[in-house]
Amino acid sequence: MIKKRNFIIVIILVCMAFSTKLKAASDSPIRCMDTGSEYYTLDLVTTKNIPGTGQAKGKAVMKFAPNPFGISVTKNGSFRHRLDIQIDKANTPKSGVFVAWVTTPSLDEISLIGPLDNDFKVSGTVDWNKYIVVITLEEEIPAISTDNWSGPIAFRGLSRSGLMHTMAGHGPFAEEPCAKYGYY
Amino acid sequence: MLKLFSKIFLLFLIISGLFNSLQAQHEHHNMGGQPMDMDAKKAVWRMPPMNMEMPMMPGMHNELPPIEPFLAGMGMKKEDIPYAKPREILELADGDTVALQASIIRRNLDGKDYVMYGYNGQYPGPLLKAPQNSTIVVEFNNQIEFPTTVHWHGLRHDYRFDGTMFAQDPIQIGDSFTYELFFRDAGVYWYHPHVLEFIQQDLGLYGNMLVEPPEEDYYSPVNREEMVILDDILIDEQGLIPWGKSSPTHALMGRFGNVMLVNGETDYKLNVDRNEVLRFYITNVANTRTFNMVFEGAKVKVVGSDISKFEEEVYTENVPIAVAERYIVEVLYEKPGTYPILNSIQAINHFRGEFYPHQDTLGMVTVSENKVQESYIEDFNTLRVNEKVKTDIAKFEAYFNKPVDKELELTVAVQNLPIPIMQSMELDTAYVPHLEWNDTMPMMNWLSTGKQVEWILHDPSTGKRNMDIYWDFKKGDIVKLRIFNNPDTFHPMNHPFHIHGQRHLVLNIDGVESTNMVWKDTSIIPVGSTVDLLIEMSNPGKWMMHCHIGEHLDAGMMLGFEVSE
Numbered sequence: 104m105i106k107k108r109n110f111i112i113v114i115i116l117v118c119m120a121f122s123t124k125l126k127a128a129s130d131s132p133i134r135c136m137d138t139g140s141e142y143y144t145l146d147l148v149t150t151k152n153i154p155g156t157g158q159a160k161g162k163a164v165m166k167f168a169p170n171p172f173g174i175s176v177t178k179n180g181s182f183r184h185r186l187d188i189q190i191d192k193a194n195t196p197k198s199g200v201f202v203a204w205v206t207t208p209s210l211d212e213i214s215l216i217g218p219l220d221n222d223f224k225v226s227g228t229v230d231w232n233k234y235i236v237v238i239t240l241e242e243e244i245p246a247i248s249t250d251n252w253s254g255p256i257a258f259r260g261l262s263r264s265g266l267m268h269t270m271a272g273h274g275p276f277a278e279e280p281c282a283k284y285g286y287y
Numbered sequence: 288m289l290k291l292f293s294k295i296f297l298l299f300l301i302i303s304g305l306f307n308s309l310q311a312q313h314e315h316h317n318m319g320g321q322p323m324d325m326d327a328k329k330a331v332w333r334m335p336p337m338n339m340e341m342p343m344m345p346g347m348h349n350e351l352p353p354i355e356p357f358l359a360g361m362g363m364k365k366e367d368i369p370y371a372k373p374r375e376i377l378e379l380a381d382g383d384t385v386a387l388q389a390s391i392i393r394r395n396l397d398g399k400d401y402v403m404y405g406y407n408g409q410y411p412g413p414l415l416k417a418p419q420n421s422t423i424v425v426e427f428n429n430q431i432e433f434p435t436t437v438h439w440h441g442l443r444h445d446y447r448f449d450g451t452m453f454a455q456d457p458i459q460i461g462d463s464f465t466y467e468l469f470f471r472d473a474g475v476y477w478y479h480p481h482v483l484e485f486i487q488q489d490l491g492l493y494g495n496m497l498v499e500p501p502e503e504d505y506y507s508p509v510n511r512e513e514m515v516i517l518d519d520i521l522i523d524e525q526g527l528i529p530w531g532k533s534s535p536t537h538a539l540m541g542r543f544g545n546v547m548l549v550n551g552e553t554d555y556k557l558n559v560d561r562n563e564v565l566r567f568y569i570t571n572v573a574n575t576r577t578f579n580m581v582f583e584g585a586k587v588k589v590v591g592s593d594i595s596k597f598e599e600e601v602y603t604e605n606v607p608i609a610v611a612e613r614y615i616v617e618v619l620y621e622k623p624g625t626y627p628i629l630n631s632i633q634a635i636n637h638f639r640g641e642f643y644p645h646q647d648t649l650g651m652v653t654v655s656e657n658k659v660q661e662s663y664i665e666d667f668n669t670l671r672v673n674e675k676v677k678t679d680i681a682k683f684e685a686y687f688n689k690p691v692d693k694e695l696e697l698t699v700a701v702q703n704l705p706i707p708i709m710q711s712m713e714l715d716t717a718y719v720p721h722l723e724w725n726d727t728m729p730m731m732n733w734l735s736t737g738k739q740v741e742w743i744l745h746d747p748s749t750g751k752r753n754m755d756i757y758w759d760f761k762k763g764d765i766v767k768l769r770i771f772n773n774p775d776t777f778h779p780m781n782h783p784f785h786i787h788g789q790r791h792l793v794l795n796i797d798g799v800e801s802t803n804m805v806w807k808d809t810s811i812i813p814v815g816s817t818v819d820l821l822i823e824m825s826n827p828g829k830w831m832m833h834c835h836i837g838e839h840l841d842a843g844m845m846l847g848f849e850v851s852e
Contacts, residue, residue, distance in 0.1 A: 140797050142774040142815035143721075166797045167721075171589050171601055172614075173793060173811045173818075174722060178604040179644055180579050180632035182721060185799065232633055232642045232720070266717035267640035 140165065145236055145260040147190065153240050153257040155194025161223075161258055163188045163236045168228055181232050186216065188236065190223040190258060200244055204237045204252055205229045208265065213251050218244045233264040330358040330529045335521055336545055337729045350705050352536045352736050356529035359432065359490055360391050360402035368393040368402060374409045374494065374550070381421035387412070387437070389480075389492055390430040396520075396546065396553055401527055404431050404490040410551030411516050411572075412478065412494025419473045419500050425466040429458045431487065437466060438481035438787075439496070440611060441593055441808045444469040446788055446828025450481040453829035453847060457482045472594050472790070472806070473500035475514075475568040475613045485535045485542065485574055485837030489520065491551065493572040506590065507666040509566040509617060510659055513557070517571045517578050517608065517630075517649070519544025534737035535838040539699075539778050541575020542838060543726035547630060547647045555628070555650030560659040564667045565618050566590070571608045574837040577722055577781065577811070580606040580649070582618050584626030588667065591615035594790045594806035598677045600670045601803065605631065609783040609811040611835040619667045620654045627651055632724035645725065680792065680804050683765060686821055687794055691769040693758060696745040697812060697834075697844075698776045704739050707731075712778055719774055721813035722781040742834060742844035756846035764824040764850070767794070774815040782839065785809040786822060787830040789850070794819040809835060824850045 147161030164187040167175040175183040188203050203216035203225050216227035219238070238258040245252075332351045360368055371392040377385060392405040406412030417423055429435050434457030438450035447454050448466045458464045476496040480487040495514050500506075521528045521544045530536065537543075549555035559565065571578055581604070589603050590596055593613050606614050620626070627648045634645040701709075708731045726732055745752045760766060768791075772782060790806040796818050812818050833845030 140774075140813075140815040140817070142719075166799045167813070167816075169799055169802050171592075171597060171603070171803055171805070172607045173609075173796060174607055174813055176579050176605065176607045178581055178631060180724065181642075264642070264718050264720070267635070267637070 143263050145262055147188070147236060147238065147258040147260040149258055150256050152255050153196065155196065156257050159190055159193035159258070161188065161190035161193075161238075161260070163260055165262070177230050181230050184229050185226060186229050186236070187226045188216065188219070188224065188238070190219065190238065193223055195221075196240055199240045199242050199254065201238050201257060202241045202245060202252065202254070203227065204239065205231070205234045206237060207231060208233055208235060208261075210235075215245060215247065215249055232262075233267075234262050235265075236260045236262075328362040330356040330361055332356050333523060333525065333528060335528050335729050335733050336523045350734050352531055352734055353738060354531040354534050354536070354736050357486065357532035358402070358527060358529050359404060363391065363402070365393070365400070369408060370395065371403070371405045371408055371410045371491075371551075374411050374413050375407070376414045376416060379415060379417040379421070379423050381418060382423070383417075384424040384426060385413075385415065386426050386428070388428040388430055389435055389487075391432070392491070394491070394551070396522075396548075399526070401522075403527075404487060404492050406478075406492060406494050409494075410491055412492070414494065414514055415478075415496045417468075417470050417496065417498060419470055419498050422467060422469050425468060426463065427458065427466060428463045429460055431492075432460065433483055433487065434459050435480045435482050435487060435492075436464070437478050439466070439468055439476065439478050440785070441472075441474075441476040441613075442468060442496075443471045443594075443788055443790065443826045446826070446830060449787055449828070449830065451787065451829075451831050452481075453831065468496075470496070470498040473498050473505060474591060474594055475570060475615060477516075477570050477572065477611075477613070479572065483841070485841050486530045486532075488572065488837060489530070489542065489544075489574050493518075495568070495570060497568060506566060506596075506615075507564075507617065507669070507671065508663050509564045510661065510663060511559070511563065512566045512568065514550070515555075515567050515569045516548075516550050517569065517573060517580070518548040518551070519573050519576050520546050520548060522546050531736055535841045536734070536736055537575075537726075537732050538737045538740035538742075538838045538842045539735040540723055540726060540728075540732045540780060540838075541836040543576055543729075543732075544573065547649050549628075549650050557650065557652045558655065559620050559652060560655050560657045561621065561623055562662055562664055563620055563654075563659040564663040565620075567616050567618060568613065569606065569608060569616065570613045571610050573610055575610060575723075575839075577607065577609045577724060577783075578630045578649075579632050579724070580608060581629040581631045582626070582652075583629060584620065584622065584624060584652070584654070586619045586621070586667070588617045588619075588670070589614060590617055592805040593808045595679075596673045596676050597805045598680060598803050599672050602670070609781070609809070611783050611785055611809040612807075612811070617667060619664065620652065621664075623654050623656045625651060625653045634725045635720065635727045637727050676805075680806075683792065683821060683823070686765045686767065689765075689767055691819070692766045694747050694769045695771070695846075696743075696747055697770065697772045697782055698743045698745055699778060699780075700741045700743060701735070701777050702739055705734060708734060719779045719814050721815065722811075737838065737842040740842050742839040742842045744832075744834075744844055744846050746846075753843045753846060756848075758846070758848040760824045760848060760850045762824060762827050762850055762852055766822045766824060768820045768822055769817060770812050770820065771817045772812045772814050779814045780836075780839075781814055782812045782834040782844070783809050783836065784812050784820075784832065785835045786820075786832045788826045788828055789822050789824055789830070791820045791822040794821050826850060827852050
């Protein structure tokens with residue numbers, strides 16, 4: 104027999120679950136803001152550190168920023184992309200705001216994309232070829248000049264270029280010492 | 288003592304063994320082969336120069352392309368080959384006739400002689416300057432070692448003079464052909480062979496045409512106009528690296544050169560006055576290299592591209608230009624000093640899985656202390672809105688959202704490549720960049736030939752591919768062509784897509800709409816992207832569409848279409 108106290112707790116929990124405001128239809132697939140190159144689309148993965156994001160996931164769609172040349176490239180030869188970020192199945196945080204950033208893989212440079220809107224979307228520009236998208240929960244919307252996040256990380260994703268393979272010291276190059284290429 | 292000696296001996300053996308092992312990775316990087324002896328009768332393969340930091344794949348040391356090598360002028364006496372001259376400017380009027388000959392010439396680059404080809408014994412070929420809406424006649428004669436034709440890139444003229452297989456048979460060695468050119472649109476165009484481009488064009492067969500508009504204020508006033516042809520060539524200590532005679536080497540990525548050329552020279556220099564404004568007409572004639580051109584120390588404004596001016600002028604920090612494209616830019620030098628013109632890219636080290644910045648100096652500009660006599664700074668600082676271009680393009684707006692008429696998927700098929708290449712490519716294609724800026728795997732690329740690699744234009748509606756495709760259109764048709772550059776292939780690559788005899792607009796790339804349009808004849812299709820082109824079928828005839836990377840074209844990537852009256 105279920106104890107009366109446990110039964111009440113279960114009922115309360117079920118009610119709470121149904122009262123949660125889900126932002127996206129639970130069965131609908133993730134839809135990006137627009138079509139883009141699927142090949143370069145980043146998956147954004149939850150850290151499960153923020154309440155209401157445990158089942159959430161997202162995408163960052165990369166497209167060339169509009170320009171006269173078809174391909175958008177910076178003066179130093181990096182591609183310049185427009186990033187369209189969208190998170191699905193996340194709950195609105197009780198306090199604070201989700202903010203998107205991009206950072207280099209070594210985290211030595213960080214650039215603010217902006218706060219996610221009520222539909223958990225934001226767009227911005229990134230000028231790096233290899234980077235990480237980070238979405239944090241900030242107490243308030245950071246100033247444009249802010250160069251680092253202060254809140255906990257809620258989602259993160261690596262650009263497809265992060266899959267580039269390092270062959271030093273591996274496979275067919277096993278005879279090549281890693282140290283020769285800066286790996287120890 | 289004996290123990291110490293044996294330890295030293297053992298250490299010596301280990302070190303020498305390790306050294307030999309490492310050395311073996313590079314043993315053929317500067318492989319001897321045949322010296323650049325023009326009197327030799329037969330070319331032999333020499334491995335292309337490589338970055339010595341990049342190890343060679345084991346098992347590839349003794350591989351050679353399975354085709355016959357070719358170098359120009361083999362068996363000829365050096366003294367019999369004339370040195371080429373810098374290009375002449377031919378100011379032409381309506382109805383004029385020009386003689387043009389393709390021949391074997393000698394070039395001197397950085398103190399070394401090379402046997403190459405040239406039009407009228409010049410590098411580049413002569414600049415044909417003609418008024419808009421004029422017609423000129425070109426009496427062409429072929430004195431190179433191959434049959435050839437001349438394609439007049441970008442001209443919307445009579446297809447019978449387009450230089451393709453639909454227009455004419457190749458002009459045999461020693462034979463002549465008369466071309467009639469009509470210059471319908473103002474702007475910068477170029478001419479080159481349409482037979483074995485990967486050899487003939489790379490050896491120097493290219494030149495510009497400048498079509499001058501009747502309106503004096505068509506462009507903003509500038510102090511000077513400069514024609515700039517960007518190219519690269521593949522050379523080692525012994526000379527030019529041979530080409531495949533019947534089929535291209537470098538079929539995967541195209542043949543990147545390791546020496547940059549501007550107007551056929553390695554030391555392009557300009558002397559300008561302070562506050563001078565120059566208009567550059569830039570053409571990329573390389574086999575495969577996309578340049579990212581940077582004018583250090585200057586302000587740059589983009590004015591036009593292949594077949595028209597932009598709807599609106601815009602400032603830019605750099606000019607990415609794919610093969611066969613043209614851009615017209617205006618450049619202001621305000622401060623005295625010496626500034627490089629750079630090709631500034633992010634190269635890829637596949638071995639380390641990294642991007643790294645790389646710059647080639649294309650030329651140097653010296654800005655004097657003297658102020659330019661007539662200043663056009665005010666005009667430079669004004670961004671023009673080209674109402675005529677906007678009005679012209681506005682006529683096509685109704686078609687921007689029409690359904691797609693034709694679709695193409697860009698892909699590649701390979702067979703019989705050396706096993707280490709197959710394995711390595713499978714390892715490395717977890718990520719492929721939008722665009723290959725340089726040859727990141729010279730050995731593998733060199734060994735891939737047109738016998739093993741087929742580049743494919745695939746029509747999903749019919750299943751047909753390449754020259755099995757022959758589309759029919761009528762004059763006046765406005766055709767939306769959707770091109771998808773499939774990234775899930777053996778080796779995806781960017782493709783500069785050229786449409787003969789017509790003009791087109793780039794409507795969008797991956798759904799991002801073009802906000803500042805320009806009429807084009809060649810547009811880049813990046814890896815993974817879907818690009819919508821709107822083609823005005825304005826010019827009847829039998830035409831081609833193809834990738835303009837010379838090696839890709841020869842490896843199949845072309846189709847035919849006809850526009851009837």
